[in-house]
Amino acid sequence: MTIPVDIAALGARAAAMTEELGRISSAPDNLTRFFLTPEHRRAADLVARWMAEAGLGVSEDALGTVRGHWHPAGPDAPRLLIGSHIDTVANAGKYDGALGVILGILAVGAVAQAGLAPPYGVDVLAFGDEEGTRFPTTLSSSAACAGVFPPASLAATDGDGVSLAEALRAYGKDPDAIAAAAYDPSRVIAYVEAHIEQGPVLEVEGEPLGIVTAIAGASRLSVTVTGEAGHAGTVPMRLRRDALAGAAEMALAVERIARSDPHGMVATVGRMHVEPGSINVIPSRVVFTVDLRSGSDMSRREALTRFEREAHAIADNRRLGVVISAFHEVATVPCYRDLQLRLGNAVADLGHRARALPSGAGHDGQAMSKLCPVGMLFIRCRGGISHNPAEYTSPEDMGLAAAALIRFIERFQLPQRDGGTSGALT
Template sequence: MSVPLDIAALGARAAAMIEELGAISESPDHLTRFFLTPQHRRAADLVATWMREAGLDVSEDALGTVRGHWHPAGPGAPRLLIGSHIDTVAEAGKYDGAMGVVLGILALGIIKKAGLSRPYGIDVLAFGDEEGTRFPTTLSASAAVAGIFAPASLAMRDADGVSYRDALIAYGKNPDDIPAAAYDPNKVIAYVEAHIEQGPVLEADGEPLGVVTAIAGASRLSITVTGEAGHAGTVPMRMRHDALLGAAEMALAAEKIAKADRHGMVATVGRMHIDPGSINVIPSRVVFTLDLRSGSDVSRREALERFEREAHRIADLRGLGVVISAFHEVATVPCYRDLQLRLRNAVADLGHPAPSMPSGAGHDGQAMSKLCPVGMLFVRCRGGISHNPAEYASPDDMGLAAAALVRFIERFQLPQLTDATGGVLT
């Protein structure tokens, strides 16, 4: 028998919680809430209050991850994890991360109130370092939960020169306790996260919810193009070695490669520095970045090889030099097929198809995939806008997402989970 659901009420409550959490910021003029700051402390305390109100037991680990526990089968039973993050970028929107925490609390509160018994436990997790905005690291809180925290991170410093270690101690934590934050992989069934899409696809398709197939892998390159400076008025076009025009053609080549891909590839040139940077001098040197993301590691590697060939071809034709170096590489994280199917069926129960789609943004699921199977539910966001104060998800859509999590939990037993390649995990 299905738990009765008031989707409108769930959505209204989610919206109210989002507003309350969004008011916790270092500035009254915008939302900025960094890891291990006084604002993080206040947000974590508010989340813990909500968890207790939902009837959950609450704990907090050595990196400040707030955990709400419901263990009807006893503390030794395996558990399902649901979560997201409560840290933000600078001048952020209110929904990125926070919404997933709120929806997890609401869904589990409904399940517990209905008296539904499960042969496993459920923990709702509120991570604190997904964005990597304070220290030059990211996903460290979820990495600790997954048992892959890098101790070298503790030496990293923020813009004020405060080390990660000292910030933890000031937050009231003992860095020596970090290993105890890790879950036993033999006791974890899966990790599921609800998140705003951070893109325009669901809105364009007229659908409130989507199911994520994979968290895209990413490669970041630095490309240096060298040419020859010359007078802008005296060097004929046919005799120029213009580094900027070569770099521009390489950027267009990256765009063409991405558009031809079948795995949702995106290519972005986000930075470009031009020397000597004078209005009347032909550019002699350009350094630009390329961010390449895809739902397939194979296609991403092939695209990188194609881009390198194209860049050298363009440089040769224009009499330029080019040096390409990679400075960031993250593998694709496939979402598990059974979790995708179960999430899609949960949404279908509410009368919606939940299209399949990749995630081009990074998420805590990337770290959690080292611990257990992961699944993600996307929620439509207005205009596809994220990391921006204009970020918005409607109460109706959030209510549907909370309801979908309830239906997902209702049907979730202790299954065999099939991974993205068809292999079976027990």
């Protein structure tokens, strides 16, 4: 059957829900909603109410993930997972994460109300710890669902010294029950997430929706450059060992390496600490960070090797010391080709071309990929702005995204694992 979709009505409803959820904040003048706070509790309760109103059963696991259940073939049937997160960064936008939860509720609710009875079920998931803004435990909610939650994370503390375990108990949860939050991999088909692009590509190309090819892997480096302090007025340029000048040249090398990569690599020098930091003293020590992301792990590793080689050459030429250390490493998560095709066909059925593009930002799909195949649908956002109150997606684009998810679900055939090393769906 083909379920009738009213894109305008879906978009209007999504916009209203986004506004309502966006009003739940710990700050009076901006949107700030951290994991396991009273605001998180209020947001989770609102999402649970929406799920129930859509005809879904509702539960909540030990990490606070709200789960909406639609199981027309019974609770033991395999299931498709659709979700995103409801926590935010400080001074956030209203669409990042929350929109994916809202679209999942709207889509599954529409399919359920249409009387569709596939041989599988669908769970809509509202995770709570994607941003990692309260604890240094990013993706703990989705990791618990995937069965890969690291118990050591329970000891992590927030800025007030409250541990994750203590916060869970205050939230009414039992840390000892976290293992029970994991899905049985043999009963999960796939995980799909709708999310604003958080970038400008779809807007530039005039397309409302895109299909994610991969969630980019990321490497973060700390680079320490050492030189020699000296009087800014008396040391000739040719005799200087200026750590900042060397660090600046290295930063430009990072930019050049990323620009020459064919896989859409991005690189950022986001922090730079200069010592002694006086206006009339040549800098003797600089510590800066490098954030390098790519949809290809091989490309990213090659870029890291090239940067290390060029940084040491720059240091040698300027008579400086340089030490490079990695402090964060996340592998690329490819989106499954089968899911890309299914999502692309759903978008095409609505009369639009689905642009394929990678995600430079991290998502819950990175944790969920440890459980099952993952796919992502991107929604155009104005100016590519995210993590900012100016974040915006039009009701029309939200309606199209909801309609695409409806088409995706109604035409989804229960796949079989191919038995090969790729774990691909066939």
